[in-house]
Amino acid sequence: MNITPNFEIPGAMREVAQKGIDQARQAFDGFISAARQTVAATQGAAQTADASTRDMATHSFQAAEQNVRATLDFAQNLTQAKSLQEAMQLQADFARSQLAAVQAQAAELGGIAESAMKQGAGQAAKAAQSGADQSRMSKADEAGR
Template sequence: MTKSNKTGFEIPDQMREMADQSVDQARKAFDDYMSAARKTVGNVETTASTVRAGADDFGRTAMEYSEEHISAAFDLAQKMVRASTPQEMMQLQSDYLRKQMEALGEQVRDLGDKATKTARDASSQK
């Protein structure tokens, strides 16, 4: 048994070993916790990066579509100014609306696919 010089208090060797093991176990538990925390932070950062990239792509695509719609509207305005009869103007308007509705349907599907892909990619990284 070990004797302390200051107080005369004896600490049994078994108690000392148990305390040492307890400290080792606590250190291992802390190290495991920190490892898990680092992994979680890494996963969150990866997921956030994926979502950010998807949002950037979504935004760029939406901006491109907006430009296409505005350009088509200016084209229509230019054609309408040059039209010589009300029937021609009505036909131009009808053609414009049909083409815009077709384009809008495709664009909504594309943006929906992009959003779904981003969500799927983000959830697969967990």
């Protein structure tokens, strides 16, 4: 004869266990929500960085093309110079125009880089604030129970 005792788990103990499971589920849901928001913010930052990189590459190639064309134009003009004085003048004009062009190109690329950094910093700040807010809400929900 196999007689097993009939133990009953008290209702209060089952309620405490259920409450603990509910709290764990809510904490997990809060964690998952914050993780999803972080992933979304990270993807936004990655897209911004990608767009900025493409913009920088495009402008860099345009600047390089402009510089090579200017150099080829200078070389062609130099071959047509009739005197050393004319050649020296062409050289001085070319140097002046290239210096101005390089300064303008550097300013443009610097502006693009600065804009990208500001956008990235703004997105990072939003993501951090969102994560902090989500964490506070999760803690406040937990404390309210």
